[in-house]
Amino acid sequence: MQKNFIPNKTALITLIAACLVVIISLGIRQTFGLFFFDFEIDLGCTQTEFGFAMGIQLLFWGLLGPVFGIITDKYGGRIAVIIGFLFYLAGIYFLNYGPNTGPWFIFDIGILVGIGLGATAISIPVSIVAKHFPLNTRTMATGIVTAAGSFGYFISPMYTRYTLLEFGWNTTLVIFGIMIILGLFIAFFISTPMQEFKKENENNQTAKQAIKEAFSNKSFNYLTLGFFVCGWHIALVATHIPMHIRDNGLEDWTATAILALIGLFNIFGTLSSGYLSTRISKKKLLSAIYLLRGVSLIYFVFMPASIINSLIFGITFGYLWLATVPPTNGIVGHIFGTKYITLLYGFVFLSHQVGSFLGAYLGGLFHDLYGSLDYAWYISIALSLFAGLIHLPIKEKAIERQQLAQSEI
Numbered sequence: 471m472q473k474n475f476i477p478n479k480t481a482l483i484t485l486i487a488a489c490l491v492v493i494i495s496l497g498i499r500q501t502f503g504l505f506f507f508d509f510e511i512d513l514g515c516t517q518t519e520f521g522f523a524m525g526i527q528l529l530f531w532g533l534l535g536p537v538f539g540i541i542t543d544k545y546g547g548r549i550a551v552i553i554g555f556l557f558y559l560a561g562i563y564f565l566n567y568g569p570n571t572g573p574w575f576i577f578d579i580g581i582l583v584g585i586g587l588g589a590t591a592i593s594i595p596v597s598i599v600a601k602h603f604p605l606n607t608r609t610m611a612t613g614i615v616t617a618a619g620s621f622g623y624f625i626s627p628m629y630t631r632y633t634l635l636e637f638g639w640n641t642t643l644v645i646f647g648i649m650i651i652l653g654l655f656i657a658f659f660i661s662t663p664m665q666e667f668k669k670e671n672e673n674n675q676t677a678k679q680a681i682k683e684a685f686s687n688k689s690f691n692y693l694t695l696g697f698f699v700c701g702w703h704i705a706l707v708a709t710h711i712p713m714h715i716r717d718n719g720l721e722d723w724t725a726t727a728i729l730a731l732i733g734l735f736n737i738f739g740t741l742s743s744g745y746l747s748t749r750i751s752k753k754k755l756l757s758a759i760y761l762l763r764g765v766s767l768i769y770f771v772f773m774p775a776s777i778i779n780s781l782i783f784g785i786t787f788g789y790l791w792l793a794t795v796p797p798t799n800g801i802v803g804h805i806f807g808t809k810y811i812t813l814l815y816g817f818v819f820l821s822h823q824v825g826s827f828l829g830a831y832l833g834g835l836f837h838d839l840y841g842s843l844d845y846a847w848y849i850s851i852a853l854s855l856f857a858g859l860i861h862l863p864i865k866e867k868a869i870e871r872q873q874l875a876q877s878e879i
Contacts, residue, residue, distance in 0.1 A: 480661055481602035487659040488595035489618035494653040495590035497622025498646050501630040503709050508639040513571050521834020524709045525827035526580030532823020534588025539816035547598035551657040554589025557582050559650045566643040592619055593819040596799055597812035601663050609800040613744015616795045623733025631726045680810040689864040694821040699857035700794045701825030710833040714843050718775035731784030736791035743793035752797035753864040763790050764854025771847045
């Protein structure tokens with residue numbers, strides 16, 4: 471790391487705490503697809519119903535992002551994360567002990583867990599950390615938090631598969647509850663700086679003015695559209711890869727291996743992305759990531775189904791999994807400054823979660839209607855091309871208000 475990468479002790483503590491929060495939150499979230507076959511037997515859940523519940527979860531995750539962004543900007547990140555973990559814990563509790571069938575299943579794993587993810591998953595912790603770091607090291611710091619979430623992705627499928635096989639899904643959810651309680655204690659170490667760095671604009675805007683300014687900016691809208699595609703990709707794979715693997719006659723452990731490899735190689739991908747975001751154009755980096763996702767998907771879908779090809783997909787797609795986050799967050803902060811970065815990134819992330827809802831729900835619907843995920847994969851490949859192109863017109867420069875402020879330094 472470069473000299474003075476950590477500005478102060480508070481920034482270091484918050485960085486560590488944010489990493490632990492996303493390890494817990496995203497680690498649990500990554501494994502829900504592994505529960506489907508148990509939920510199908512014990513709760514009478516169909517693939518469409520499961521996909522819809524996961525889609526609702528992702529949608530509420532996104533819808534609550536701006537809300538928790540406002541809470542973070544007004545009251546601090548600690549309060550937002552604590553509230554989020556309480557909702558998360560309630561969702562896991564009711565999913566385990568009931569009521570947990572029919573509409574209640576959607577309420578438990580969809581709405582309650584989704585609200586919890588809105589504050590504890592990637593967007594809020596990343597934005598909190600971004601406030602602690604100056605522009606030249608911000609994307610690297612947010613890349614570290616994202617990589618921590620990837621570590622959660624890596625370890626969680628392995629221990630979850632073990633506990634599901636050895637103890638059943640009820641005991642596994644009890645373990646998840648204990649982890650969330652630990653996250654509640656960790657949240658007390660998160661702090662939010664009360665002012666921006668002096669090298670950035672002294673922003674006197676209200677939240678309403680900041681939102682209006684962002685949505686009148688074409689680059690912000692292009693970025694938001696691109697992140698929609700990221701959400702579609704991630705939700706489709708995380709939710710439905712176990713069924714796709716079974717459909718193709720491969721052993722169930724292959725899906726666990728894919729999810730674990732995604733987590734492992736995403737650590738390297740997000741760290742690389744965070745580093746490259748400080749060296750090259752962020753929009754070109756994003757364009758390359760989405761186009762490479764398309765290549766990985768084409769390989770996975772059109773090559774013969776095998777364990778080797780599945781593992782190759784886990785490695786390649788994993789490297790690109792959350793690599794979009796550091797440059798996306800970095801562009802938002804670069805254009806608009808950090809005062810409302812949590813709120814504005816929350817709106818970008820909402821688009822991501824709308825894509826996630828459609829990827830999770832339509833994947834399940836297509837499977838029940840046509841007996842496979844083929845149409846969902848074809849849409850994913852087309853969306854990769856769209857996202858690769860939509861980022862190119864983005865202007866990576868501070869808006870006029872920012873430029874005037876910076877010129878006075």
